[in-house]
Amino acid sequence: MRQNSYLAVTPARDEESFLPGLIESMVAQTRLPEVWILIDDGSTDATPRIMDEAAAKYSWIRVHHTNREGPREPGGEGVVMRFLSAEERNSLDFIFRLDADLSFGPQLAESMMGEFERDSTLGIASAVLYEPCADGWQMAGAPGFHTRGATKMYSRECFRAIGGLTRGLGWDTIDEVRASMLGFTTRSFSHITARHHRPAGAAGGRWRAGLAPGIAAYQAGYSPLFMLARAAYRITDRPYVLQSVLLMAGYLRGYLNHEKRAADKTLIRFIRRHQHRRLLGLQTIWR
Template sequence: MNPEPERKYLLITPARNEEDNLPDVSESVTGQKVTPALWIIVDDGSTDETPQILEELKAGYSWIQSIRLPPRPRDITFHYSYVCKQGFDYALEYCRKNGIEYDYIGLLDADTVLEENYFGKLMDEFEKDSSLGIVSGGVYYDVGGKLSREVSDKNLPRGTGRLWRKFCFLETEGYQVEPSPDSISNTKAILRGWHLRQYVDVVEIQKRKTSAGEGLWNGYVKNGWMAYYVDKNLSMVLFNTLYYSLKSPYYTGIAYLYGYLNSAVKKENKIKDMEIRAYYRGQNLGFLFSRISGVLSRSSTDAGQGEQ
């Protein structure tokens, strides 16, 4: 008989000027029914009260640590993944030096509040299905006191609140400094036979709209650039343009297409990882129709993200 799996996980959170959100986010993490074995919060050069909040958290909980990154030019392409990777690398080395065991690795943005048993529920799913490699809950927004889910593909975990099985994380080359690193991690996991899942009944409440950190227009221009960067084929680009255009606000589709076409005209660099490029070039009409069917089956009252 196999021994009972350990319910231990690491958690990484990038944070920059999050004094408004971090108190609620940290309360939701410290109040988890299963708390992390280690929580690393990466202070990306905050100029508000974030450093003081982190010092108070470290004083109150031995399993919370933070690192502060030196000033570095910010951009909406590689910077986020760079900050996160500093946290992952630090956490893995910290565990190695201090003999901390763990079975899962999580990523949580500093604007996301979790339900009380968020990670416990996700680990339950891992324990039921050994083929699961990456999971997350569903992202919701508090709209006038009611929760509204941001619809996206249930077979694709969200970026914030995601949890990797340790072996999947290592087998897929960890967390890479790339634009849209979560999509790249998803793709590598799929190509290695792992199953992915978003459990929409496991609730995470995001305080900012997805892709809104630099403004919605810039966020969706980045998504278009990312489509060009990974060599996504034109049929998928046009589908995503239409999909975004049907959302609110409508201009997100225009921003997405502009980002793609602007990159194509400039002949900007594409990702060097040929495995990723081959995957996105190979998304055929069957894949496209499955995406359309998925969109049509979703609730028309929810606002969606939908990009992979």
């Protein structure tokens, strides 16, 4: 029986503190990738050297360096798609997108591929993330259907059907909703875990992290009514009120600036229909 094969890809900029831990985790995997593409997205620290040293040691690691000035595009998906060849992503069974600030056990990739074997409808899978807190590590809360961008494994068929990854904030919502619209399921698995050493948005500072979910929601085409309900629901989250204010400020910024959304009109209609059904307590793609 032929074993499943996968391609891994990691964009990174100025990740000298965490990248060695990710490399150590990948090297220890019980199922190694056919190729792991490391993309230096204009780093100014030791990240390029760490990548080159890893590639010199392991033949299945391939490094690309880019020159970039100014802020990095959130998520790094534009640069990811630039270096994913059509031949490789169409010949291997899975595409595994990883953040550079992760560490995990040796069976992570094998366990995720096992879930695809158990569920033929599964299109996107991810690990559950644990992030640092005052008491050590805590699970980053997210509904079971949401696949966190830090660890995303796509089946070849799903990746092809959704047209790859979307640039900018909101990409990790757009891909899973588009997958659901096309008949695939998406899921994070509680028994598959990874440590996320820098929580989402932490690199950009607290204010930017607070705005980011709203910006992403605008890009994905979320319903204004759903966003108001979401802001009201989160008003008691710390920091009190401010969390909701920043969420709505990020969302409304797109309207004020007349920004073009990343999601197309068909996807936006699909998202809003299911969000309105959810507000009414009806069945949706999110159960």
